[in-house]
Amino acid sequence: MKLKQTSVFLENRKGRLWKALSILRDADINIRALSIADTSEFGILRMIVPNPEKAREVLEENNFVVKTNEVIGVEIPDEPGGLDRILEILTKADINVEYLYAFVEKKLDQAIVVLRTEDIDAGADALNEGGVNLLTPEEIYEL
Amino acid sequence: MIWNREAECMARDEMEELQLKKLQEVVKRAYENVSYYKKAFEDADVFPEDIETLEDIEKLPFTSKTDLRDAYPFGMFAVSPDDIVEVHTTSGTTGKPTVSGYTQNDLELWSEVMARALSMAGGDRTDRIQNCYGYGLFTGGLGVHYGAQKIGATVIPISAGNTMRQVEIMQDFGSTILTCTPSYAMYLAEVLENQGVSADKINLKAGVFGAEMWTEEMRTEIEKRLNLSALNIYGLTEIIGPGVAQECSVKEGLHIFDDHFYPEIINPDTLKALPSGDKGELVLTTLTREGMPVIRFRTRDITALRYGQCKCGRTHVKMDRITGRSDDMLKIRGVIVFPSQIERALLKIEGMEPQYQIIVSRPQQLDELEVQVETSPALFSDEVKHVEEVKKNIEKHIHDEIGIRVNISLVEPQSLPRSEGKAVRVIDKRDLK
Structure with a gap:
């Protein structure tokens, strides 16, 4: 099962992240997970939101460049070694991770990891076979 | 030390006399031997014998870089x-x-x-x-x-x-x-x-x-x-x-x-x-x-x-x-660059918006050329690696066109100034005035 991720190009300039987030606030879009990749010159804001199409629409209306793509969301126990297991599976399957970000879900005592592998289907299959619980979009959005 | 005192220190009236004589000669030579000038002079209805004073040079048509x-x-x-x-x-x-x-x-x-x-x-x-x-x-x-x-x-x-x-x-x-x-x-x-x-x-x-x-x-x-x-x-x-x-x-x-x-x-x-x-x-x-x-x-x-x-x-x-x-010609580290060349390079890249701004600076001793380019969906990706490759690709296209290395900055769409008339494409911060 794959999730839709919304990525936004951000210039490395004061107030740009805030601008993007305030657009989402005004559209009543609640962000489920977020990370920012930053370089010296630009940033990429990556988010999981319940309504990726709407997020894209409102951001593009405000002249942001948006890309929607697929990522994998997995649930891991919130304890030492939780993430280690995921990476072990992927490494053994010779699958390269482009990036990942994680957040903790207090209610479930679980951690949620969003990750992007070079080959997204191969990554999902490997994790599935490794017995990792891949989250459906609904599960993530309802957190 | 004056190399050629006679020429370099000549009285103005003498110089003008010499200049007129040489001007008449060169106009005649150009007219008689270069088909471009023959046509250009005839189009302007001016002939070598019309050059009677130095001021008469103003009757002659200009020659541009393009003509050459x-x-x-x-x-x-x-x-x-x-x-x-x-x-x-x-x-x-x-x-x-x-x-x-x-x-x-x-x-x-x-x-x-x-x-x-x-x-x-x-x-x-x-x-x-x-x-x-x-x-x-x-x-x-x-x-x-x-x-x-x-x-x-x-x-x-x-x-x-x-x-x-x-x-x-x-x-x-x-x-x-x-x-x-x-x-x-x-x-x-x-x-x-x-x-x-x-x-x-x-x-x-x-x-x-x-x-x-x-x-x-x-x-x-x-x-x-x-x-x-x-x-x-x-x-x-x-x-x-x-x-x-x-x-x-x-x-x-x-x-x-x-x-x-x-x-x-x-x-x-x-x-x-x-x-x-x-x-x-x-x-x-x-x-x-x-x-x-x-x-x-x-x-x-x-x-x-x-x-x-x-x-x-x-x-x-x-x-x-x-x-x-x-x-709008620029000289960057001695190399002639026209903004139109940068535009041409950008247009060769698929999905590229020809919205750009050129910033020339001289942070230390050497000129630096930064080209700010507006990002478009076709250029953007969720991966830093991919966006960096896009930047390198733009740099390469511009390098191929103008022969010097530039720094590319990707900026957000609609962030570069638009103008009704002639767009302000170049910001020269070198302060050479």
């Missing part, structure tokens, strides 16, 4: 190609280069004006001239070379680049005159300082710096750091190469060798001649060139002319330091 380029390669030659003994070209970054052809007499003329230029810098047979202008099709290297030999100096034809070797030779050979771009002189100064070589350990007394715009502040800096007298030289391939004008030790403008190159200043919008002292576009006519006479060439360089005898004794008219261009 359209005649590529040898269409502007006024002599048989067999009489041409040397050719040079412009860098040709905007398409086909402009070819300049020299007869034996033209090389003699070039040596003469460069001999005057190097003498103004105090050069004579006792000097060792380290010539870091590029040798080859570019006129800089050989132009200085011919002048250096003419005055009997020792020329060190080291050409451009290889900075470590430059500083080594400069010390080992005891170079006394340095010829290069002012920004390269600054760079050499920095390298010497980094090597712990103090200015009094080198033997330079003068520098003849040109091929790009520079400022009084840069002069002060170079003079302090290299312990020499820094002088400005001006020239262009279309006219002859370096040696159209040169600054004397008074440092209040560049003497145009106006017995060979006739200057006018025009308003670039109305194309009308401006009086002496007014700032405008420099227009040059070669009075004596055989191989390729050039009539009323629009240099696009902005300056003003000042007549009268200089404190150095010369009467050659002086032009101010160039302060700008009447078109």
Whole structure:
């Protein structure tokens, strides 16, 4: 099962992240997970939101460049070694991770990891076979 | 030291008489031997016999860079190609280069004006001239070379680049005159300082710096750091190469060798001649060139002319330091760049919006060119790696087009200023005015 991720190009300039987030606030879009990749010159804001199409629409209306793509969301126990297991599976399957970000879900005592592998289907299959619980979009959005 | 006192200190009325005679001759030669001029003169309904005074030059049509380029390669030659003994070209970054052809007499003329230029810098047979202008099709290297030999100096034809070797030779050979771009002189100064070589350990007394715009502040800096007298030289391939004008030790403008190159200043919008002292576009006519006479060439360089005898004794008219261009041409580290070339490069990239802005700066000694480009969905990705590749690809396309490396900055869509009329594509932060 794959999730839709919304990525936004951000210039490395004061107030740009805030601008993007305030657009989402005004559209009543609640962000489920977020990370920012930053370089010296630009940033990429990556988010999981319940309504990726709407997020894209409102951001593009405000002249942001948006890309929607697929990522994998997995649930891991919130304890030492939780993430280690995921990476072990992927490494053994010779699958390269482009990036990942994680957040903790207090209610479930679980951690949620969003990750992007070079080959997204191969990554999902490997994790599935490794017995990792891949989250459906609904599960993530309802957190 | 004045190389040719008779020509350089000639009384104005005598000079004007000489200029008129030579102008009449060159117009006749151009009309009779170059089909381009025959047609251009006839279209303007002006003929060689209409040139009765120097002011009559205003009846003649202008020649532009495009006119010269359209005649590529040898269409502007006024002599048989067999009489041409040397050719040079412009860098040709905007398409086909402009070819300049020299007869034996033209090389003699070039040596003469460069001999005057190097003498103004105090050069004579006792000097060792380290010539870091590029040798080859570019006129800089050989132009200085011919002048250096003419005055009997020792020329060190080291050409451009290889900075470590430059500083080594400069010390080992005891170079006394340095010829290069002012920004390269600054760079050499920095390298010497980094090597712990103090200015009094080198033997330079003068520098003849040109091929790009520079400022009084840069002069002060170079003079302090290299312990020499820094002088400005001006020239262009279309006219002859370096040696159209040169600054004397008074440092209040560049003497145009106006017995060979006739200057006018025009308003670039109305194309009308401006009086002496007014700032405008420099227009040059070669009075004596055989191989390729050039009539009323629009240099696009902005300056003003000042007549009268200089404190150095010369009467050659002086032009101010160039302060700008009447078109959008940029010179980046000596290389000519037009914004339109950058646009052309961008348009070759799929999904690219031709919204861009060029920022020129000189953070240290060398020019930097930054091109800000608006991101589009086609260029963007969730992966940093991919976006970096897109940037590199744009850099490569621009490099292929203009021949120099630029820094690309991706900016958000709609963030660059839009304009109803002519877009402001270039922000020059070098402060060369």
